[in-house]
Amino acid sequence: MQTSGYAATKAGLDESLRRFNHDYFDLVIIHWPTGNDDETYRALEDAYQDGKVRAIGLSNFNASQVQAIIDGATVAPAIDQIETHLLWQQKRMHAYLTSRGMVHESYAPLGENQPGFLDQPVLQKVAARYHRTPAQVTLRFLNQEGIVVIPKTLDPQHMADNLAIFDFTLAPADVRLLESLDKRQAIVGWPATMQEDQY
Structure with a gap:
């Protein structure tokens, strides 16, 4: 499901649940910042409140972008999935995410x-x-x-x-x-x- 904005994200999530024949997903993340992230994230928050997802988060968001989501959120993002490996250990992002109580998940370890x-x-x-x-x-x-x-x-x-x-x-x-x-x-x-x- 790749969507942007409140209505498209809400509809896409419901369609994905229907296709997978599930009542909920364990985790749903916004894959990339798109410029419409506040509305997209609000749809994830509503899905979380409705029990359709157990956790919500982000992927490929830098510290400023994560903070913008946090500042407008009623449900804090649980995770930021970012490229992290030996050649790019993401020390700065790790410290930031840890300070916000978020999980730092490594993509491409x-x-x-x-x-x-x-x-x-x-x-x-x-x-x-x-x-x-x-x-x-x-x-x-x-x-x-x-x-x-x-x-x-x-x-x-x-x-x-x-x-x-x-x-x-x-x-x-x-x-x-x-x-x-x-x-x-x-x-x-x-x-x-x-x-x-x-x-």
């Missing part, structure tokens, strides 16, 4: 299959030390930072590996090594409004 993303020597070295894959160490790093991760894969073994990250903890020295990889570098095509100099 493993770099969307960008060549060389998991081959960085520092990451390889840390992974070898824990006898884990670079992907597992990356996901564990983000998890330890208090970030929810949603890695994308259709491979059953990768799914199992992605879930097997809760039985080890990265030492502070290794966390610092991984933090050193932060280049504030987005994957190609990310909206300019998410760049840290824009908020």
